[in-house]
Amino acid sequence: MKILVVGSLNIDFRIEVHHLVTDGETEKTDKLELIPGGKGANQAFASGKLGNQTVLLGAVGNDSYGKILCNSLRTANVDISHLAVCDTVSTGIAVIQVDRKGNNSIIVVSGANATVSAEYIDKNIDVLKQSDMVLLQMEIPVETVLYVARLAKEMGKIVVLDPSPVPAVMPHEIYKYIDYIKPNETELKMLTDERDLEKGMGKLISYGVGCVIVTVGRNGAKVLKAASDTIVTYPTPDVPIVDTTAAGDSFLAAFATEVGTGMEVEKAVKYANVVGAIVVSKKGAQTSIPDRKEVADFTETLDERFI
Numbered sequence: 001m002k003i004l005v006v007g008s009l010n011i012d013f014r015i016e017v018h019h020l021v022t023d024g025e026t027e028k029t030d031k032l033e034l035i036p037g038g039k040g041a042n043q044a045f046a047s048g049k050l051g052n053q054t055v056l057l058g059a060v061g062n063d064s065y066g067k068i069l070c071n072s073l074r075t076a077n078v079d080i081s082h083l084a085v086c087d088t089v090s091t092g093i094a095v096i097q098v099d100r101k102g103n104n105s106i107i108v109v110s111g112a113n114a115t116v117s118a119e120y121i122d123k124n125i126d127v128l129k130q131s132d133m134v135l136l137q138m139e140i141p142v143e144t145v146l147y148v149a150r151l152a153k154e155m156g157k158i159v160v161l162d163p164s165p166v167p168a169v170m171p172h173e174i175y176k177y178i179d180y181i182k183p184n185e186t187e188l189k190m191l192t193d194e195r196d197l198e199k200g201m202g203k204l205i206s207y208g209v210g211c212v213i214v215t216v217g218r219n220g221a222k223v224l225k226a227a228s229d230t231i232v233t234y235p236t237p238d239v240p241i242v243d244t245t246a247a248g249d250s251f252l253a254a255f256a257t258e259v260g261t262g263m264e265v266e267k268a269v270k271y272a273n274v275v276g277a278i279v280v281s282k283k284g285a286q287t288s289i290p291d292r293k294e295v296a297d298f299t300e301t302l303d304e305r306f307i
Contacts, residue, residue: 004131007040008113008139010092011065035284036072039137046253048076059084059112065091102241116140133158153177166190176208236273239281251276
């Protein structure tokens with residue numbers, strides 16, 4: 001399975017706080033870490049760790065943060081030879097607050113991610129042609145995500161989208177190019193303007209999406225494969241939550257890993273839930289992502305509900 005990830009690379013400034021800081025509030029902390037992250041890089045890292053031949057298209061600045069990201073991705077055997085290195089703009093940065101319950105809030109400075117253009121994709125079109133599956137998120141320009149989705153679908157690739165962060169305007173055209181979409185509950189409401197989760201999932205199917213998977217935190221994931229189907233919920237293993245950063249990215253990569261090899265959606269979602277549970281039980285983004293052996297070892301401790 002050759003997976004192409006097109007997306008963002010950020011250095012995460014991870015700050016541990018007692019509670020997420022609100023308007024006008026100041027909170028002291030001495031817990032600050034610099035961790036490789038970015039939704040695209042996290043997905044690529046997870047895909048590589050899980051044993052896929054993985055290529056990442058994106059951009060970093062010609063700076064120390066870019067070097068940190070590249071070095072991290074190499075440890076997961078991700079092909080970064082096609083990354084753009086920008087001399088005029090810095091590597092993307094994310095400032096992440098993580099509270100004692102593992103909840104987070106994130107502010108992203110796009111930096112080099114904003115330079116990922118259709119022209120850059122065209123220069124690397126052979127990478128797209130050689131892939132089996134394309135993973136996308138929304139931390140690069142929306143028009144570029146749409147362009148890649150359209151090209152990939154025209155080439156007969158499997159297209160998987162994590163619509164995060166949801167843009168102010170999501171191009172409606174994109175949905176007909178998406179085989180699998182994975183929003184969380186909040187993102188689903190933003191995409192469909194529906195408070196009712198089931199109606200929101202049905203709307204995405206009506207827009208042309210092949211399959212909708214909604215992650216619902218401790219309650220696992222809900223799946224809808226066709227408008228006439230019943231929504232099915234798959235539970236996630238109960239683990240102590242330390243940090244939810246990169247959980248969604250890892251879930252998506254794990255799901256893609258399994259469904260891309262022909263595994264049925266239900267089993268792929270269960271596998272992704274297991275990977276996500278491991279990630280939230282550890283600190284950081286890429287630093288929390290497991291390899292296949294760790295997943296297998298953890299799976300042996302679970303009962304049949306999760307397997």
